[in-house]
Amino acid sequence: MDPALLREREAFKKRAMATPTIEKKIRPEPPAPPKDDPRKKMRPPTAPKLDASTYKTMSGSSQYRFGVLAKIVKHMRTRHQDGDDHPLTLEEILDETNQLDIGNSVKNWLQTEALINNPKIEVSPDNRFCFKPVYKIKDGKSLMRLLKQHDLKGLGGILLDDVQESLPHCEKVLKNRASEIVYIIRPIDKKKVLFYNDRTANFVVDDEFQKLWRSVTVDAMDDAKIDEYLEKQGIRSMQDNGPKRNPIAKRKKAQSKKRQFKKPRDNEHLAHVLETYEDNTLTQKGASVTG
Known part of the structure; x- marks a missing residue:
């Protein structure tokens, strides 16, 4: 055998003997519990459930x-x-x-x-x-007084929901005052609006005018188109139907700053020697001065 290999083998053994090693011990497995062991049936403890009544009474x-x-x-x-x-x-x-x-x-x-x-x-x-209701009304008289004030001041109608909230025994009062109230359904949200039924404004309209009125459709037309149509038919539309506004006064143009010559009121005895310089020209008035 090669002596060099034997020397390497001996050196390897010395290094292996000098290096410390840790032996891993095998732990014995614990014996399995019997089938009827009570510890196997126990469940881990869980957090107590929150009662609904306890949650509702929490001050925070x-x-x-x-x-x-x-x-x-x-x-x-x-x-x-x-x-x-x-x-x-x-x-x-x-x-x-x-x-x-x-x-x-x-x-x-x-x-x-x-x-x-x-x-x-x-x-x-x-x-x-x-x-605190929306309106201070207690009976049918106060309700009709409120509707009349809205009609006279041009404030429009009153929502039925607000009347039901404000008026005690509302259904009974509205039933007794049915002939004095007009109900209109608002197209936006289908809510009922109450208006005062002013009987003095009631008048009879001829059937011919009613047919003509109902035959005209202006749903898709604005005020400008309606005015244009009336003018073509030879009908003058009302123009002064809005609030009048005072015309804004126009500011006057600034007058030219050209200075005008004013006649002297004093020292008339020197009128023959006074001179004026207008338009960069020299003009003399009176006699010339001799030296």
Whole structure:
């Protein structure tokens, strides 16, 4: 055998003996539990479920606060529509709405912020609350007075929803005043609008004029096209149907700054020596001066 290979073999053995090694021990597997072991049937503990009632009564929940406020406003509107318009304290309101179990923080929020700043709630000087309707009407007479004022001032009609919200026993009042009210359905949102039925404006129109009126279609025409059509037919349309505006006064053009010669009023004894320089020309008046 080659002695060089033997020397390399001996050197390799020395290096291997000098290098430390860590032996990995094999751990014995634990014995399998029996089939009827109770530990196998136990489940890991889970977090407790959140109760719905507990969540709703949390003082920091804004959703719960506004839910309480919405219930109060709805109850106050129903009271007003039933004819009960006397103001109530906060405790009386919570008692009627079955909300006496709310926390002190929510009560303080209702008393100092929510009910005071709500547009549908009115606060009395003695710190009592009542519903604030759109219109101050209590019966049929006040309703007809309001409709007449709107008709005279040209304010138009009143929404049926606002009347139902403001007028106690609304259905009964509207039924009794049906002959004095005109209902128009608004084409935009199909809501009913109430107008005063002014009987003094009622007049009989001849059937021929009604047929002519209904035969003319102007749905797709604007005011300019209607005026043009009337002019072609020899009919002069009304022009002064809008508010009159005062014409704006035009500013006068600035007059030329050319200076005009004015006759002297004093020192007339020197009139024969006065000279004027106009248009860069020298003119003399009177006698010439000799030296």
